[in-house]
Amino acid sequence: MSVVYSIDMILDILFPKRCINCGKFEDFLCLNCKNSLKVVGFQRCPNCKNKNFCGKLCDKCVENFYFDQLILCFLYDRNTVLQKLVVNFKYKFLRSINEFFISTLENQFSKFFYDLNKNVIVVPVPMSREKMRLRGENHAKILAQNFAKKLNLNFCDALWRDHREDQAKLKRIDRLINLQNSIFLKKEYVNCLNDKTVVLIDDIVTTCSTVNECSKALKMANIKYICVLALARGH
Ligand SMILES: [Zn+2]
Ligand SMILES: [Zn+2]
8 A cells, every 4th residue: 555545545434535526535536526527428520510520620720720630528518516626626636636637637548549559648727926826726737647647648837928817807709819829849859849739738628729839839830730629619
């Protein structure tokens, strides 16, 4: 038994795990609430939403985007359980939620991504320095690091983000203008990502404008293929 696990077991006895949704003493999420999360079984074109199994942009839409594929884990549907999980992950950082997210990301990725090879690099959606100061952590980065470690892939924090107004507070059209030229490739990576495939990790994707801006910046380094992997797509 490792030291970490025995400490976990003692903590479990002193502070039994409660479901973050209904409060039942069982686990961080009881079986009932866990079952209410709908895992995406069929991905769609991220733009026109036509079903196409693996989430690639269809022939009609692909020209307007810089990335190639979007793989989602959960249906959002304003699911309160998922919202609570994400909030608890962001503000309390529960290790069990992190593990649950990573294993779901891994399952969905292995189901819908076909070209796993040594040229695959994991990159997180960046957070501006100002927002980092407020939040303390970039959670997309934590997910990306743990995901890369689990799958034994290279991790690269290749992008940086200029501070702009909070996207969530803006209307759709203002979001697009707000984002323009706000995400950049770090200078040190300009010449070393040539011909690589990137798995770009985010927690909740909304309009795809952020991941598209990231992809635009990544394409400056001659990236071959970009697959966005996220927990869910919000509204
Ligand atoms: Zn519950
Ligand atoms: Zn389409």
